[in-house]
Amino acid sequence: MAGQKGVSLKEVADKAGVSTATVSRVINSKTVVKGETELRVQKVIKQLGYRPNRVAQRLRTTRGASKLIGLLIPDIQNPFYVDIIRGIEQYAYAKNFAIVIGNFSQNEERQKFYIEILKSESVDAFIVAPFPGMNEYVKELVEEGYAVVCIDRGLANMDLDVVKVDNYQGAFDAVEHLINVGHTRIAHISGNTLIPTTIERISGYEAALNKYGIAIDRDIIVGRNSDHKSGVELSAQLLDMSNPPTAIFTSNNLLTLGALETIHSRGLKIPEQVAIVGFDDMYWAMSLNPPLTAVRQSGFEIGRITIELLHQRIADPTRPFVSIVLKTELIVRNSCGFKLKGM
Amino acid sequence: MAGQKGVSLKEVADKAGVSTATVSRVINSKTVVKGETELRVQKVIKQLGYRPNRVAQRLRTTRGASKLIGLLIPDIQNPFYVDIIRGIEQYAYAKNFAIVIGNFSQNEERQKFYIEILKSESVDAFIVAPFPGMNEYVKELVEEGYAVVCIDRGLANMDLDVVKVDNYQGAFDAVEHLINVGHTRIAHISGNTLIPTTIERISGYEAALNKYGIAIDRDIIVGRNSDHKSGVELSAQLLDMSNPPTAIFTSNNLLTLGALETIHSRGLKIPEQVAIVGFDDMYWAMSLNPPLTAVRQSGFEIGRITIELLHQRIADPTRPFVSIVLKTELIVRNSCGFKLKGM
DNA sequence: TGTAAAAATGTAAACGTTTACATAAATAAC
């Protein structure tokens, strides 16, 4: 049986002896209604347990007030994105926005598919961590008048609101730490090099080596995708070298976990035989053995700021674009070893 | 500027020289339209890039065809639920359902809040892993005619479609493994005891001890919430005992990670000084040191079956309720030690 | 008290679909 529908605005209006327009005004409180009337309507609303039908609201309302946001996430298995989701969610619901999440699993086709779905759901806005091949699509969204904020990475050759972290500096700090602790042969397992984030991290890595006069060896900069499997395989490749690195800097958490798997399966001691520092901290990084040294970026904070920006843009679509770059923090634990004073 | 709206059904109808009803029929293909007409309309649809507005569809359509599902997740930080989400998503989108996720962070108030939001979004159906205090609410949903499927746990005293795993057997297997490997003093860190899942796992734990004639010591069965912090603190409490356990069975992945943090911070060797086996496998459990022995339950599979069930119920709301119980699998790695043959 | 201005409320169209019902066109039966 189809369930009974909820109470409608009309029913409230009838019971309160006013027109639907008045009830609507009470709810949205944009126009003033007389105190007495308002009270009466409010009472009926309570009494009947009326809740506006968001679907009808969205249908009627012009874009910018539909209270629905589309969120395109590259990989929900990655705890970093989960943090972002949490941050977005926390503040979005507080502002009465609902969120539709599309997790496209790093798949270009699915990403496009979701955009279409979300459009036809009449979202006001898109939050997207764009994947290679998305430039045109995202551009289209902006042109069509959607509010769009990019997270985690910007888009080459496109002006947009972006919230991300200082990948260059984060990578730099990590590698500098390895150097300070005595390493000179430091490998880098990077991600998909079509993603700006990846490129920035490579730059940071190279800059740190340069600063300390360590030659860059392209043989120990390896990269493919930003997933667990790549981490497993690329670390194996590095450790198989005749002249293997003594330390590895991994470009994200999934790569780190993959590398750890390989290192442990070979019975290598961390940090004695191989040190590791990864981009992305995880709330259980301390539960690893040894506790992982990592570059922390706050997904939660990224989420929070994103919603803020979105809010602003919906209110004023002509506001100039901004790019917010958050600082990262190096969390030193025990996976890199340490240098004794004076050594 | 508000962006241009999409192409409407009416525009298609005009261009094709037919009525909106006909176009609607072509799209939904419930009634037959003449081949010739259909072709013409299809052509215009392609040409104009028409996509139905799901909001309008949902407003007009009676429940059961709104193509929107509400998903209430207790804790998106828990990788197990992420797997469930992935499973649900994969099959849902294939059937043209969109998903709205509400992550209520184990908070009763927020759970209720989300239910209200989702109702006013006119979802067809709810998928919910109910939290204590939800019985009445979920019951209400069913009575109101929503299709509802519970995941991960059922609801006391309520007939419903449920998809879960055999928690009793999973726990039993884990503890039996510890016993087989030589442990007799086995502690259990359990979760929120208001949740059926937790209770079932405790039963399994006790049954295994009973089978081998090991006395149950209530002092080493501890439980509070199903989160990381509880894992950290409760394991500390256990290890502080004058007569600490030699093995710990943890009731879920967050508790496991918390316990690992404590164990490592005290420099205890696993499994020599303390063994651990946890409910919930994680794709990076192998990256832990030592690789974790764990009870695997397939969230992905749970998600898949859930959608299947939901689909069935929407199609036939009178179908009798079913309870699907999936098997778990003990993944033996290195966190429990092993017994030599003949010992 | 009467009139003008301001404030409060009502009326009805619109958003983009689906669908019951009515009508028109095609086919079948005679």
Add this chain to the structure above:
DNA sequence: GTTATTTATGTAAACGTTTACATTTTTACA
């Protein structure tokens, strides 16, 4: 070649809101 059926299409109402505009009520001021 009518008439009865069947098949294809059109018409218009409905879903639950918001909002421009019209109307009514109240207040202000003389």
